[in-house]
Amino acid sequence: MIIFDCDGVLIDSEIIGIRLTVSLLNQHGVDIDVAEFTRLYSGLDWDALIERVREERGVSLPANIGEDFYPRLMAAFATELERIAGSIEVVSAIATPKCICSNSGSQQLDSVLTQVGLKSLFAPHIYSAKDLGPGRGKPEPDIFLHGARQFTALPGNTLVIEDSVHGVMAAKRAGMYVVGFTGGSHTTPDHAERLIAAGADVAIDSLYCLAAEIERFRLSA
Numbered sequence: 001m002i003i004f005d006c007d008g009v010l011i012d013s014e015i016i017g018i019r020l021t022v023s024l025l026n027q028h029g030v031d032i033d034v035a036e037f038t039r040l041y042s043g044l045d046w047d048a049l050i051e052r053v054r055e056e057r058g059v060s061l062p063a064n065i066g067e068d069f070y071p072r073l074m075a076a077f078a079t080e081l082e083r084i085a086g087s088i089e090v091v092s093a094i095a096t097p098k099c100i101c102s103n104s105g106s107q108q109l110d111s112v113l114t115q116v117g118l119k120s121l122f123a124p125h126i127y128s129a130k131d132l133g134p135g136r137g138k139p140e141p142d143i144f145l146h147g148a149r150q151f152t153a154l155p156g157n158t159l160v161i162e163d164s165v166h167g168v169m170a171a172k173r174a175g176m177y178v179v180g181f182t183g184g185s186h187t188t189p190d191h192a193e194r195l196i197a198a199g200a201d202v203a204i205d206s207l208y209c210l211a212a213e214i215e216r217f218r219l220s221a
Contacts, residue, residue: 001153002094002214003144003176004122006102006109008163008184009207010087011116014042015186016076021049024069030057038186039194043164045103045129045137074111083116084183086207091121093211096218099125101147101160103137103167106130125150139166141174148174159217161210163187165198172199179204179213 008014015034022037030053040056041049046066054061091098099122102109106128113119113126127150129136129143136142148158155175162168163181171178180195180203192203202213 001148001151001158002096002098003147003158003160003171004091004098004100005160005162005164005167005181006100006113007104008042008084008186009161009181010084010091010100010118011112012082012084012185013077013112014038014163014184016080017073018042018186020069020073020076024065025053025061028059028061028065030059030061032057034186035188038188042186043103043138043162043166047134048137070108074108077112077115081112081115083118084207087116087118088121090207090210091118094214096214097151097153098122099127099147099150101127101129101143103129103143138164138170139173141170144171144174144176148176159214162195162200165194168195168198168200177201177217179210181205181207183207 004010018034018037022032022034025032050061050065109126109128127143127147132142132146144160148155158176160171160176161179161181162171163184168178168180178200180192180200182191182203182205195203204213
């Protein structure tokens with residue numbers, strides 16, 4: 001089966017969220033820019049992100065720091081969000097069972113996927129790590145294992161498309177084959193290298209390359 005991450009793979013949302021998060025952290029005294037944030041924290045769920053920033057930066061961030069962030073994020077999505085190039089065409093052509101496994105919340109996933117016209121290509125197989133409970137988001141493997149179980153698919157027969165180091169780590173911990181993706185606006189020149197270092201089996205910079213990787217994986221499985 002095929003598992004897609006959502007943000008940064010199907011929709012070009014990561015750069016929007018990263019810029020807003022960096023701005024918010026800067027306002028609370030955290031000295032970090034977009035490039036450093038992308039390298040260190042991209043792909044983490046919100047709670048894990050904030051906790052890690054607190055620990056690594058030695059700053060005291062308010063418990064309610066996310067309350068203003070999500071309304072601003074959804075407002076930005078409403079005007080700025082776009083699909084990743086090729087997402088509808090490529091996903092529509094995949095006959096293999098497929099799903100989405102994301103750290104984003106279910107309500108957010110429903111909203112953004114509906115907005116860009118991708119929800120119908122996956123529903124009802126759209127899964128959020130937040131629904132599994134605290135501490136089970138990527139880089140933990142739980143959401144990928146959950147997605148595979150919905151199709152009774154073995155991890156070794158599952159291909160994951162991920163754009164973040166933490167997502168790649170989660171998929172490899174789940175025992176899955178990982179295609180690293182570098183086609184989002186947030187990616188950096190060394191992005192493919194970092195994904196491979198995290199365990200990705202291959203890296204591609206366009207969804208139009210995915211069909212060939214799926215076929216290669218199918219023949220090798």
